[in-house]
Amino acid sequence: MKVIKFVTTFLLLFIIGIFTSYAGVKYNKWTDNFINTFEQTEANFKFYNIKINCVVSNISSKKQIESMCADIVNSLNLNSDKIKLREENDNGVKIYAQIQDGSYNVSFTAIKKNNKEYYIIIDILCNKVYKNIGDVYRNLNDVLHKRSNDVEIYLCMAGEYTKKLQLYKSNDILENILYNMNAKEIDRVRENNLVSVTAYSNLLTENDLDYLENKINLNIGIRYSENEDKTLIYMATPIIKLDY
Template sequence: MKLFKLIICFFVIVLSLFSAIVVYGQQNQTEWIPKFIESFEMTDSNFKFYNIKSSVLIEKDIDIDELEGICVGIARNLGYNADELCLKKQKTEIYVNYNDKNTGISIVGVKKNSKEFYIIVDILNNKVYKNIENIYDKLENELKKYSNDVNINICIAGEYTKKLKNTKISDILQKILYNMYAEKIDDIEEENFLSVNAYSKLLKENNLKYLDREMNLNIGIRYSEDDDRTMIYMATPIIKIDY
């Protein structure tokens, strides 16, 4: 009887440890996002929008109707109602869109051949940014249903209602790099424009090859003389919007 109880206790402990590991892994899936948001807030800029761009290659034999179902399903699981979506179907492509004044989503499904399909998702939100982690996790989980090789870029943008002095720009960059445990790799500087590429220890899952090195953090600052405003962009691994 004692042996039986010991065996039961052993299995309970093992199962508990396994459950704890799984939960810990899920909780730390995007543990860098709160730090990413915190670093953006340290810039003291006015939030303008965030953008999430993602893509996945599905290596499976499906038809265009199944691809449509996948694209619509992704939108619905991200919180969009099917009757609000704009759907366009072509012979080898599916387009699913939704836009209002605060948010928008675009999902494109492309049939490359009989066994290869691409899905590209583009999300834009200009109202709130506190929900980035939730949207990112949902999107990643949706795309990982079809492949483990999921590419996601996230960018958050802020605005200053004036031109920033060089000392202020330097201070902003140092705050971001320090808070993200990041090292600058290089920068590109032109008149009224600066782009900084860096490597952060927190963003290893987002690594991208650049100049024979790994990078995963991109910071862009641009001043517009037309409206006397400065925009700042923080992205991982790279800024994928025109700025």
């Protein structure tokens, strides 16, 4: 009986390990494809931005907000000692935190919704390293879902070209992104020096948003800046949450 129990336990743990490993690979696969597709645009990397909205319940003290902020900062491998925290008023209706460390600039805002709930808004900007986006996204997702069942994460990568792109070149870049992300175009807007495409990718299903009776999860923007004489490209999931 002991042998049978041991074998059963071993097989169960082995199967769990396989599924856990598979889940990890599946979870990271879209970020790898996302980065690879961005690199194939041949744009010079400018920055990536992660914006997060979530609702956290059962908050009874300011220390819980501080702890969550520290967990977010630690998940980025930053020094939480550099966090600068402040309250907007004596009631603690809004709590702000700001941290600059190396290539990262992180802002954290907690807005009191009611006696036990807070809206949390997080903005992360990194302008030097992007190869670790998969790990950053996974770590943030894990930390946030331990505290909230209502989490929205928006990821955007930005790059630039040192000249104005011809229309055919912009179209080629857009079509290549859609092809590499296995995506179907849903909508396209073109205004002066800007083109914006919203699409649905089979690789980004966990990031789905409803849009005009369709689902979308991929947004691409290409804009020529006359002031800089450069063409900027933005690739985001599910949508671009920047003013561009």
